Amino acid sequence: MDKKVWLRRYDPGVPDHIAYPDQSVHQFLTNSAQRFGSRVCAYYHDQAFTYQQIDWLSTQLAKALLSMGLKKGEPVGILLPNSPQFVISFYGILKAGGVVVAMNPAYQHRELSFQVSDSGVRVLVCTEDSLPLIHSIFPASGLSQLMVTSDAQLDDLLKLATGQPVEPCARESVGCEQSLVKLINQAKESQVSLPAVEPDDVAIFQYSGGTTGIPKAAEGTHRNLTANTLQFQSWLPGLNAGKEVVLAAIPLFHVYGMVIALSMGIALGASIVLEPNPRNIQSILEQVQRHQVTLLPGVPNLYNAINHHEWVRQGQVRLNSIKACISGSATLMKETKQTFEELTGGKLMEGYGLSEAPTATHCNPMLGENRTGSIGLPLPDVDAEIVSLEDGKTRLPANTPGELIVRGPQVMRGYHNMLSETKKTLIDDWLYTGDVAYMDEDGFFYLVDRKKDVIKVGGLQVWPKEVEQVISEHPNVAEVGVAGVVRPEIGERVKAWVVKKRDVNLTAEEVKTWCATFLARYKVPDTVVFIDALPKSTVGKVLRRELVRLDDEEEKKTPR
Secondary structure (H helix, E strand, C coil), X not given: CCCCHHHHHCCCCCCCCCCCCCCCCCHHHHHHHHHCCCCEEEEECCEEEEHHHHHHHHHHHHHHHHXXXXXXXXXXXXXXXXXXXXXXXXXXXXXXXCEEEXXXXXXXXXXXXXXXXXXXXXXXXXXXHHHHHHHHHCCCCCCCEEEEECHHHHHHHHHHHCCCCCCCCCCCEECCEEEHHHHHHHHCCCCCCCCCCCCCCEEEEEEECCCCCCCEEEEEEHHHHHHHHHHHHHHCCCCCCCCCEEEECCCCCCHHHHHHHHHHHHHHCCEEEECCCCCCHHHHHHHHHHHCCCECCECHHHHHHHHHCHHHHCCCCXXXXXXXXXXXXXXXXXXXXXXXXXXXXXXXXXXXECCCCCCEEEECCCCCCCCCCCCEEECCCCEEEEECCCCCCCECCCCCXXXXXEECCCCCCEECCCHHHHHHHEECCEEEEEEEEXXXXXXXXXXXXXXXXXXXXXXXXXXXXXXXXXXXXXXXXXXXXXXXXXXXCCEEEEEEEEEECCCCCCCHHHHHHHHXXXXXXXXXXXXXXXXXXXCECCCCCECHHHHHHHHHHHHHHCCC
């Protein structure tokens, strides 16, 4: 088979190779502020910040951080929902030469404490609402400075950006806590110079379970993020600089939202509509219509929820402004894709990526053929191979499952303070993804499952994703998760957790009979249980480890 056979399937105008500039990722903001200064950069509720304002505010925040003693290469935490303050903080930290450590605002004590301690963050940008939780991890975490903000500060941030004076806040500083507005206001008088930031400097720590499930920080450099931003910008030939509107409902603390919604949006000079609650479908629909959104990156659950929202079913909203949507983090079902494209007239493309290659390596074409079940083609300058699960080296022919390995300019530098894990994952410039996949004769790639999630039934391999795909096609099934569970008497078996569609009847035996029609007997679930909702990550991935934990709890309650 020809090397890089997938290049023949690229859309017209999508390059095989991109000439990447030697620049920092925040240079995209500086460039767009110069080109589109008065254009709205960020919409949030009823407020709007222009490119000039976001650029100026982030520069002042950078000066504030440097005045507080931040050293180049030092990590700074962001514990914020999608908001103007997140955007300002992200670019402010980068301009100061810091490393962004973006954290999930839904984290609890143990999760937050680990990430702060492991990354070495001592300065954290956070909301007032999160202070009780943050106080609970002092002083063992190493935190020493909190930059505190809230929605109530937005008016003052806009005043500062337009040269207006602001009144002192009631809560300007309490110990190590200081108001973000106060710090920016003070910094505008500072003469501190911003450091030179090089392309190979680390820009982000993105926490990932990686291939082993151990939380670790993938170090993404400015070069990595710049490359992936430009790869995706070139992949979408129908988008125009200075004319697009991106809806950022996908969390910006995750590298998927950070690169596709934020960085690519900024590079395009797009207006970014910030939605802090990705589950608020009503708000998302209102924003799409009000701002005439053209690009909506998301996860399959988001598109499925839009398809079935009563406003959409009743024809009360128009979605025809949408040109393109990238779907990631979970399998995009054929029905979801078809229905969404019929509603919008836009293109919904499944892609693939991981935190170690922030953020994407594959995507289906925007103009050309999309293949059902495929994660698409490797992006420009990405090489991809399927290798043997046994030796990790032997290249496998088309349509043969093995481990997906990739290399390209967006692949991380390594894991923070985890040399042995880095050596296991990065081998001779190849990133071993831990995902089992295959490639067809035309260069389209298909995920089979996670290498670590394979179920061994009597020595035979069962891939949970294959079983999930079959069950999801049952007309009465809304969602399904499948995992292997161990029974001491008989070994590992397949178990399915099913969410039924509303107002339907469905039994476990009906699900098993359905599976037996399409699957070999050993792949049919031994047990089917019904559940109200599946445990998921913040970007919509079903958490199989949580399903196994649920099984453990159920087994403990079962009398023997």
